[in-house]
Amino acid sequence: MGTPVPTAPRQVGLLVVDEDPANGAALRQVLDSEGWRVRVVQDCPSLFAELKTGEYSLVIANAATVGVTTRAFVTLRELCTVPVEEGARLRILYLVPELVSSQFVGALEAGHLPYVVRPYHFHEFLEKVSDLLVEIKAIETHIRQVRYEFGDLRKKKKQAGTSNSMFASRESFSYSDEELAEYERQEADASKTRRNKPRTNLGGSDR
Numbered sequence: 001m002g003t004p005v006p007t008a009p010r011q012v013g014l015l016v017v018d019e020d021p022a023n024g025a026a027l028r029q030v031l032d033s034e035g036w037r038v039r040v041v042q043d044c045p046s047l048f049a050e051l052k053t054g055e056y057s058l059v060i061a062n063a064a065t066v067g068v069t070t071r072a073f074v075t076l077r078e079l080c081t082v083p084v085e086e087g088a089r090l091r092i093l094y095l096v097p098e099l100v101s102s103q104f105v106g107a108l109e110a111g112h113l114p115y116v117v118r119p120y121h122f123h124e125f126l127e128k129v130s131d132l133l134v135e136i137k138a139i140e141t142h143i144r145q146v147r148y149e150f151g152d153l154r155k156k157k158k159q160a161g162t163s164n165s166m167f168a169s170r171e172s173f174s175y176s177d178e179e180l181a182e183y184e185r186q187e188a189d190a191s192k193t194r195r196n197k198p199r200t201n202l203g204g205s206d207r
Helices: 021-032 044-051 071-080 098-103 105-110 122-135 151-156 177-196
Strands: 013-017 037-041 058-062 091-097 115-118
Touching: 013 021, 013 044, 021 037, 021 058, 021 122, 037 044, 044 058, 044 071, 058 071, 058 122, 071 091, 091 098, 091 105, 091 122, 098 105, 098 115, 105 115, 115 122
Parallel strands: 013 037, 013 058, 058 091, 091 115
Antiparallel strands: none
């Protein structure tokens, strides 16, 4: 009898809901860099179709696209607030445009739903994503490795947060050529470590 061939762990699935193609593309680029499987949809009907597959651990939704009084909002709230001890397999992170934050923040806080107000820096965004994935055991460890630990740089370069772009503006979070080179080196080392370390799928069931 032959030795069973181990199957590769399934990638963690992330579903992005944003009607703005530029925002969706920016999020995909950032999330793809972590090795996650990312799907971007632009409306609520597509959101429902993807949720039926059961292939996602996290929904990242633009609050302006999903709203806070829609059937999509109610469905996501019900799915994403299941306690971990009851077998939670899905979480949500809302993205709230700063200029219209007053329309959404109250309802999100009342529903105990996590959110971030944009613009924000992608380091903080990825840390929030990883916190939610760890919570439901979709990944094992938080994203707080060496590439996020050059804290002195981050303290010196405060985020202005005055535009309505997806991430903090280059002017409010700029780096010198030397700093960027060091960051790229750390990113390469971290990526190599991830590739060499066996990963176990702990969240959800394979279809």
